[in-house]
Amino acid sequence: MIHLIRPSISFEEVEPELRAMFESGVFTRGKNVEALRSEIGEYTGARHVYTVTSATTALWVCLRSLGIGPGDEVVVSDFSFPASANVIVDVGAKPVFADVSPDHYNMTPEALERALTPATKAVMFVDAFGNPTGIHAIREICRARGLPLIEDAACAIGSSEHGVRCGAIADLTCFSFHPRKLLNTGEGGAVTFDNPDWVEWFDVKLGHGASGALGYGLDFTDYGYNFRLSEAQAILGRAQLRKLDEIIAERQAIRDAFVEEIGSLGFRPQEFGDDAVSNVQSLVFRVPPRFQRDALIAALRDEGIETTIGTYCLSGTSFYRRRHNDVQPVAQRLQQETITFPCYGGMDVERVLSAVTRIAG
Numbered sequence: 001m002i003h004l005i006r007p008s009i010s011f012e013e014v015e016p017e018l019r020a021m022f023e024s025g026v027f028t029r030g031k032n033v034e035a036l037r038s039e040i041g042e043y044t045g046a047r048h049v050y051t052v053t054s055a056t057t058a059l060w061v062c063l064r065s066l067g068i069g070p071g072d073e074v075v076v077s078d079f080s081f082p083a084s085a086n087v088i089v090d091v092g093a094k095p096v097f098a099d100v101s102p103d104h105y106n107m108t109p110e111a112l113e114r115a116l117t118p119a120t121k122a123v124m125f126v127d128a129f130g131n132p133t134g135i136h137a138i139r140e141i142c143r144a145r146g147l148p149l150i151e152d153a154a155c156a157i158g159s160s161e162h163g164v165r166c167g168a169i170a171d172l173t174c175f176s177f178h179p180r181k182l183l184n185t186g187e188g189g190a191v192t193f194d195n196p197d198w199v200e201w202f203d204v205k206l207g208h209g210a211s212g213a214l215g216y217g218l219d220f221t222d223y224g225y226n227f228r229l230s231e232a233q234a235i236l237g238r239a240q241l242r243k244l245d246e247i248i249a250e251r252q253a254i255r256d257a258f259v260e261e262i263g264s265l266g267f268r269p270q271e272f273g274d275d276a277v278s279n280v281q282s283l284v285f286r287v288p289p290r291f292q293r294d295a296l297i298a299a300l301r302d303e304g305i306e307t308t309i310g311t312y313c314l315s316g317t318s319f320y321r322r323r324h325n326d327v328q329p330v331a332q333r334l335q336q337e338t339i340t341f342p343c344y345g346g347m348d349v350e351r352v353l354s355a356v357t358r359i360a361g
């Protein structure tokens with residue numbers, strides 16, 4: 001079976017650091033977490049980095065840091081994993097779904113303009129499958145209106161637009177370190193931002209509410225949380241961050257081979273803007289109109305090749321359809337027409353392409 005993904009990390013790569021961790025007895029809040037934070041900052045160009053337990057946690061924390069709650073609306077890209085909208089509901093605010101481009105799959109400026117109301121308090125742009133195309137245009141609209149821009153860059157570590165990496169574009173950027181993403185710590189995530197005014201809030205809230213010492217203990221000046229990444233996870237993250245550019249290059253080469261081979265069969269790849277670089281977190285195409293996407297997934301499974309759908313039309317899930325009854329047409333079509341092919345370094349590209357060609361040719 002050719003699976004959708006294979007982690008790009010081996011035990012041998014992290015064995016010395018893991019051994020050192022056991023010998024030191026420091027399993028959390030150690031040098032590896034601190035190093036990962038500064039290395040993510042260096043890599044992305046972001047000034048401040050906080051590692052957390054997942055991208056979902058990261059997004060939720062960002063909404064809390066902005067004080068978003070009941071009565072507020074947050075505009076969110078409609079073609080994404082439900083976590084993007086779920087966190088908005090969880091803080092008591094209302095997600096307003098902005099439809100996406102049928103070509104690059106991201107929120108469009110027109111859809112954002114349509115979704116804005118006096119109750120809008122923030123915008124959440126999703127880099128679909130790691131593709132940041134259009135985020136600068138969205139940022140311009142947000143800046144003109146004084147709205148904070150949160151980037152759900154769960155998939156997008158290493159991607160860039162106009163030469164700026166994700167992490168240094170939006171006001172607040174959230175990454176995921178889930179195994180389906182490029183940098184895998186089992187579970188994990190990070191928030192990045194530039195604004196020095198937010199440092200204190202993140203330090204205190206992500207540290208149980210403590211700010212500084214009181215005698216031999218801590219001074220708990222607020223209530224807070226614990227969403228920490230552990231040392232073992234940070235060791236995994238650091239090992240992959242060191243070779244992230246290589247991992248991305250491999251994925252881009254696999255995408256090029258697919259575009260060349262099955263583009264002529266009518267499979268349309270997710271497109272990237274002229275000045276956008278995607279890390280190709282997922283290799284996604286729209287299937288030609290003559291095909292049933294689900295039938296193709298089933299036929300490829302019979303050939304020993306794992307594929308899956310693209311992602312979800314959030315406004316069309318049972319939950320959000322029931323609550324809002326506002327299904328966005330492009331996102332809905334993309335959920336029905338997109339397929340994700342396997343993509344990882346060392347995979348048997350020829351075998352997958354010949355199976356697709358045989359079934360679809």
Ligand SMILES: *Cc1c(COP(=O)(O)O)cnc(C)c1O
Nearest residue numbers: 054055056080081083154176178
């Ligand atoms: C994977 C993903 C998430 C959730 O990430 P976790 O780290 O698993 O919480 C959120 N948004 C998008 C767009 C994703 O792809």
